[in-house]
Amino acid sequence: MTPPIRGVLFDVDDTLVDTRGAFRHALAGVAVDYLGEVDHDELVQFWRDDANGWYRAHTRGEMTHREQRHRRANDLHATYGGPYLDDAAYAEWDGAFERYFREGWSPYPDAAGVLDALEDAGIPYGALSNAAFDYQVLKLESCGLGRVPMLVGVDTLGFGKPDPRVFSLACQRLGLEPAEVAYVGDEFDVDPLAAVAAGLGLGVWIERPGAHSRDVDGIAGDGVPRDGLVRLDSLHDLPGVLGVR
Numbered sequence: 001m002t003p004p005i006r007g008v009l010f011d012v013d014d015t016l017v018d019t020r021g022a023f024r025h026a027l028a029g030v031a032v033d034y035l036g037e038v039d040h041d042e043l044v045q046f047w048r049d050d051a052n053g054w055y056r057a058h059t060r061g062e063m064t065h066r067e068q069r070h071r072r073a074n075d076l077h078a079t080y081g082g083p084y085l086d087d088a089a090y091a092e093w094d095g096a097f098e099r100y101f102r103e104g105w106s107p108y109p110d111a112a113g114v115l116d117a118l119e120d121a122g123i124p125y126g127a128l129s130n131a132a133f134d135y136q137v138l139k140l141e142s143c144g145l146g147r148v149p150m151l152v153g154v155d156t157l158g159f160g161k162p163d164p165r166v167f168s169l170a171c172q173r174l175g176l177e178p179a180e181v182a183y184v185g186d187e188f189d190v191d192p193l194a195a196v197a198a199g200l201g202l203g204v205w206i207e208r209p210g211a212h213s214r215d216v217d218g219i220a221g222d223g224v225p226r227d228g229l230v231r232l233d234s235l236h237d238l239p240g241v242l243g244v245r
Contacts, residue, residue: 007176008125011185016111025104034082059130059160107143114235121244126151128170130160162194188215196228205231
């Protein structure tokens with residue numbers, strides 16, 4: 001018999017925090033500075049697609065965060081007519097990008113409510129992210145979500161999801177066995193699918209508007225778990241899936 005879910009791990013970006021919106025704000029800013037007239041939604045899609053896979057290489061421990069963002073910035077400029085950024089030029093670009101990005105940080109409207117519901121039910125929760133630990137602490141605090149304890153970042157072990165070891169460590173730090181924990185995230189392959197493969201009891205795919213990783217095989221149950229996987233439109237629905245009323 002599968003143990004009941006007794007704890008929840010959350011992804012941060014595009015799960016609790018509207019990072020897509022923050023990227024749009026940042027890319028709109030650097031577009032004005034470097035690219036001229038260009039569709040900002042198109043820029044966001046290009047950035048998020050990351051066709052060369054630089055960010056995932058970073059999460060595998062193959063390059064630094066700075067290196068992956070530098071490469072993605074030059075990919076962006078090569079496609080949309082911006083100048084090549086050498087190391088010095090990139091440092092200036094990144095300073096502006098980071099300033100715009102932080103200006104755009106905001107929580108999703110359903111984030112605080114689901115935390116309230118979990119707290120009322122006595123269900124512990126924490127965050128596991130493929131971004132740096134301290135950076136995500138700052139982001140959560142800036143979004144009014146500082147009550148979410150960061151448990152594991154990409155720099156904790158030197159690599160991130162979908163490696164099962166990061167899920168195992170996060171569950172350990174939550175104080176529960178993996179089979180007792182649900183993981184909630186927006187990227188189907190590295191979040192719920194990877195969580196279930198790592199032995200967690202439930203993988204929850206929160207499909208935000210503009211989601212960039214889809215359950216193309218239709219294997220996640222729609223609102224009702226199927227084989228340990230479930231798709232939700234809103235975090236408001238998570239308590240019901242967990243049996244919390």
